[in-house]
Amino acid sequence: MQVDVFDVKKRDRCAKILIWACFAFYTLMLASKNVYTAEIVTLMGVFKTTKAQTSLAMTYYFIVYAIVQVILSFTMTKINLRVYLTVTGVLSAILTVLIGITLDINIVYALCAVNGVMQAGIYSGCMSVLAKYLPNTMLPLANKIMSFGAAFYAVLAYGVPSLFVGFGLWNVPFILLGVVFLISAMVFFIAVGKMRKFSTVSIVVAKEKREDEKPFIKLENKKSVALYFVCMLAFALFNLVGHYTVLSWIPNMLVDVFKMPDSFSIFITLLAPTISFVGSLVCINLCQKYTNLFYVGMVFMIIGTIVLVPMIFIFNFNMVLSIILIVVYITMSAGARAAFSGILAFKMRSKIDSGSYLAAYNSVASVIAGVIPPLTGLLIDAFPGVQGYGVSYLFTTVFNVLFILGVFAYGYWFKKRKRS
Numbered sequence: 383m384q385v386d387v388f389d390v391k392k393r394d395r396c397a398k399i400l401i402w403a404c405f406a407f408y409t410l411m412l413a414s415k416n417v418y419t420a421e422i423v424t425l426m427g428v429f430k431t432t433k434a435q436t437s438l439a440m441t442y443y444f445i446v447y448a449i450v451q452v453i454l455s456f457t458m459t460k461i462n463l464r465v466y467l468t469v470t471g472v473l474s475a476i477l478t479v480l481i482g483i484t485l486d487i488n489i490v491y492a493l494c495a496v497n498g499v500m501q502a503g504i505y506s507g508c509m510s511v512l513a514k515y516l517p518n519t520m521l522p523l524a525n526k527i528m529s530f531g532a533a534f535y536a537v538l539a540y541g542v543p544s545l546f547v548g549f550g551l552w553n554v555p556f557i558l559l560g561v562v563f564l565i566s567a568m569v570f571f572i573a574v575g576k577m578r579k580f581s582t583v584s585i586v587v588a589k590e591k592r593e594d595e596k597p598f599i600k601l602e603n604k605k606s607v608a609l610y611f612v613c614m615l616a617f618a619l620f621n622l623v624g625h626y627t628v629l630s631w632i633p634n635m636l637v638d639v640f641k642m643p644d645s646f647s648i649f650i651t652l653l654a655p656t657i658s659f660v661g662s663l664v665c666i667n668l669c670q671k672y673t674n675l676f677y678v679g680m681v682f683m684i685i686g687t688i689v690l691v692p693m694i695f696i697f698n699f700n701m702v703l704s705i706i707l708i709v710v711y712i713t714m715s716a717g718a719r720a721a722f723s724g725i726l727a728f729k730m731r732s733k734i735d736s737g738s739y740l741a742a743y744n745s746v747a748s749v750i751a752g753v754i755p756p757l758t759g760l761l762i763d764a765f766p767g768v769q770g771y772g773v774s775y776l777f778t779t780v781f782n783v784l785f786i787l788g789v790f791a792y793g794y795w796f797k798k799r800k801r802s
Contacts (some may be wrong), residue, residue, distance in 0.1 A: 393580035397572075400523050400753055401565075403573035404508040407471065410563040411504045413542075415443070415476040415497070417555045419755075420540045422662060423633055424552050429487040433634065433759035438488070439494040444752025446498035454503050455788035458510060458737035459597040471567030474500035475560045482556025493690035502603065504746055508570075509727055510737025515577050521728045525666050529720050533659030548643070586753040588711045614739075615746045617676075618723050618787040621683055622750040623689070624778040625715040631774070635655045639768045640701045644703060657709050661717030669725045679721030680789065687715030687782040691765055693775040781786075 418425070426436045477497040483488055512524045542555040636642045661682065669676050689710045693762060697704050722741050727736040761777065762770030 384407070392550045393577075394520070396577045396580060397520055400515065400573045400577045401512065401520070401527050403570045403671055404524075405466075406566045407570040408505055408508050408528060409531035409535045409538070410559065410566045411501055412473070412532065412557045413538035414475065414500060414556075414563045417478075417543055417559055418481070418494070418533060419630060420543045420633065420766065421547060421555070423601035423637055424543075424547050428485065428552060429490070431487055433763060434756045435487070437630070437755045437759055437765035438626070439490050441752040441756050443498040444750075445493040446495045447502045448745045448752070450499050450502035451506070451748060453544035454626055455741035455745065456505065458503070459735055460656055463503075463507045463511055463737075464571060464578075467504055468567050468571040470500040470502075471504060471570065471736060473565055474504075475564035475567065478560035478563060479557050482560070502744070502748075505742070505789045506737050509724060509740050510735070511574060512786055513731045515580075515723035516777060517599060520801065522666060522670055525720070525724045525728060528752050529662035529716075530659050531665065533662065533716065533720075536656045538628040556638045558590055569746035581618050584606060593739060596669045609617060611735075611739070611742060614722055614726060615742060617683075618743055619745050619750060620782065621679075621718045621722065621735075622747050624752040625712065625719070625783050626751050627774055628690070628711055629713075631758060631771070632708060634762075635704075635768075635771050636701070637695070639698045639771065642701075650727050656754040657717035658713045662720040665720040666718035666725060669721060669729070675721050675726060675729065679718045680786070682714045682717035682721065683782065684786060686711050686718070687786065689714065690775060690779050690782070694772055697771050697775060719731070744745075 419437075422433075422436055428432065429436060437725075473496055477493050477500060478622055481497075482491050484490060484493070509528065512521075512528075516524055538559060542558060543552070546554045645684050665678060665682060669675050672678055693707050693711075695703065720790065723740065727740050727743075728740070730736075758774050758777075765773055766771060
């Protein structure tokens with residue numbers, strides 16, 4: 383079947399607009415959500431609450447977020463994503479503004495929980511839209527740009543508060559990012575509408591390109607698909623436990639250990655997730671070169687674990703060295719996350735539904751993001767002085783090492799069984 387050259391070129395331009403619209407929508411969703419984490423030290427004073435009590439708002443958010451993700455993993459293919467994501471995005475933006483104008487922590491708990499419902503489908507939905515319309519040649523670009531969103535959001539989530547918190551304007555970032563987030567939802571709606579005009583061309587080109595696609599592994603039946611989901615989600619779980627243990631309390635660690643002012647600690651903290659884009663970028667390039675995405679992701683996890691070991695002993699010795707080690711760890715964690723999320727979702731789109739896979743992935747990620755920060759906060763508070771931070775790094779290191787050893791043990795057992 384012949385495809386009009388002009389239509390293909392015009393379709394490609396619309397596809398790039400769609401990629402950037404999804405990037406903006408996803409990035410601003412992350413920024414509007416994580417501004418709460420960025421201001422957590424300040425919010426403890428505003429609400430007059432402890433670390434665990436303050437971070438509990440995000441626990442409610444992520445628990446509800448996870449439940450909705452589970453539902454979406456079964457229903458993603460049956461809903462109009464353009465309408466659904468736009469409506470939930472607009473409502474989420476309004477909720478973000480409301481969080482910034484209340485002084486009651488119980489109301490914040492409720493608003494964050496409802497916001498978890500609204501934001502649950504945005505990332506997996508955007509990736510599902512991209513997987514549906516983009517030809518194979520554009521998938522690496524989409525992965526890079528969306529991975530950059532997972533890093534760039536920190537510039538907004540941590541950078542904007544650093545400009546206002548020092549002046550006592552803790553609520554301005556919530557209002558500002560909420561408004562911009564609402565605008566991005568409308569841009570997404572328009573971009574998908576334009577791209578849908580080329581759905582026939584997209585399907586033809588995607589079909590031609592997919593003839594050359596080589597899935598990561600062959601999935602012969604429903605049992606193998608289920609096993610694939612379980613294995614990949616297990617890798618996500620273990621990688622993200624360490625990620626959120628380290629990332630969530632960077633601002634607090636800088637304040638408690640090195641006596642930095644709140645606004646400056648927030649500004650410094652944005653370096654970690656922002657620079658982590660390098661890990662995602664390197665991982666995406668390696669996954670284009672090597673077929674076995676599992677090995678690529680494991681290499682990033684192993685390097686990250688090795689880098690984290692010194693933090694157990696020197697976290698309070700030198701601020702610059704501590705920040706460097708944390709940034710490197712988060713970078714490695716981001717690389718592993720890229721392998722097990724977006725890259726796999728696109729690489730396996732001919733075998734599984736990308737949106738359903740990412741909804742399941744996000745359900746695991748959201749549980750970890752909701753449970754780990756308050757547990758880490760309790761762990762930090764349980765030890766005198768600042769020693770709790772060292773214990774939290776020890777916990778992460780042991781957790782990662784046990785998982786890595788388990789993977790190697792299983793690999794050895796599997797190969798031995800296969801030979802016999």
